[in-house]
Amino acid sequence: MQLRKVTAASAAVLALSLAATACGGDKKDDNGSSGGKKIAIGIKFDQPGLGQKTPQGYAGFDVDVATYVAKKLGYGSDQIEWKESKSADRETMLQRGDVQFIAATYSITPEREQKVDFAGPYLLAHQDVLLRADETAIKAPKDLNGKKLCSVSGSTSAQNLKAKLNLKTDLVTYPTYSACLSGLQSGAIDALTTDDSILAGYAAQAQFKGKFKLGNFKMTNENYGIGVKKGSDLKAKINTALESMVSDGSWAAAVKKNFGPADYKNEPAPKIGDVKS
Structure with a gap:
């Protein structure tokens, strides 16, 4: 009888331990890693060719870039949680930890760099x-x-x-x-x-x-970067992923896929850290 009591108590402790692990397993840290292997990424939901939510899923150049980067960080496309990042909300979303990074036509500017860090640029528009x-x-x-x-x-x-x-x-x-x-x-x-x-x-x-x-007038420079929380070591990891995307041809393929029908005369892939004024 005493043995059965001990066994039952042990089972209860084990069950509680497993439940606690399950509850905490999906908590994400600043680097985007988690026990549940999920990563939250901010994109635009309403920009065709860049970031768009469609009945079939999410599509666009920013989506392709973000998916490639996530894969290099260890996440499959089914492990990405896409979150809408409107222009006015981007810095707050990063500071609050709502997302691990944002790829949403996010131009690198000195004012924004005071609040968040940027990997890239990955496109010069x-x-x-x-x-x-x-x-x-x-x-x-x-x-x-x-x-x-x-x-x-x-x-x-x-x-x-x-x-x-x-x-x-x-x-x-x-x-x-x-x-x-x-x-x-x-x-x-x-x-x-x-x-x-x-x-x-x-x-x-x-x-x-x-x-x-x-018109192809090129009236200003817009350096699109990937925003991360200030001080996050994700910046270096994302930069490495972006360099790989360019070198293996995936960047050029994504440009052609998303912008080709418009005869978009894109600039060559920018070098990491080369922000054109």
Whole structure:
């Protein structure tokens, strides 16, 4: 009888131990590792060609880059927890530990580097304009003078053109890039402006094939980096993964896959730490 009591007590202790292990197994540390092998990654959910949530899953260049990096860190695609990282929330999400890293058209700037660290850059984009495919009057930035230029509400893209290039455009703001595209297609506006990578992503969608073209004006430099929590050793590990992605051809393949239909004239893969001003 005494033996049975001891055995029952031991079993109870073992059960409690296993339960505690199971409860704590999925807790992630700053380096993205966990007993449950899960990693949280921030991306955009609404940018075709870069980061988009679709009925089939998640797609885009940033998604492909993040998936490659996660694999090099020891995580399969089924072990990734994708989280929407809106522009205004990115620093807070990293500081709070909601995600281990963010790949979401995240331009490296001195102001942001005060709050988070960046691996990369992994893509050099430029501010550009999207035009109708049959547009012939707009061949250079100066040709935008007097034209109706669309940008998204709250964006600084159109203001950049006025401040840096002294262009006098008729600015029209819509709530979304999709609304700007509709206006461009109908002729209500003459051009849409934001990063060329974002524009290429929209233009590459099947329903817009052959309807738009990029100006290829390269009006500003946008160095996309992968954001990590300040002081995290993930930065060095991600940089190593990005170098591998370029050297084995996966980076070029991802560019062609996501931007090819828009005839996107991308810059060569940037060197790690080479941030163009």
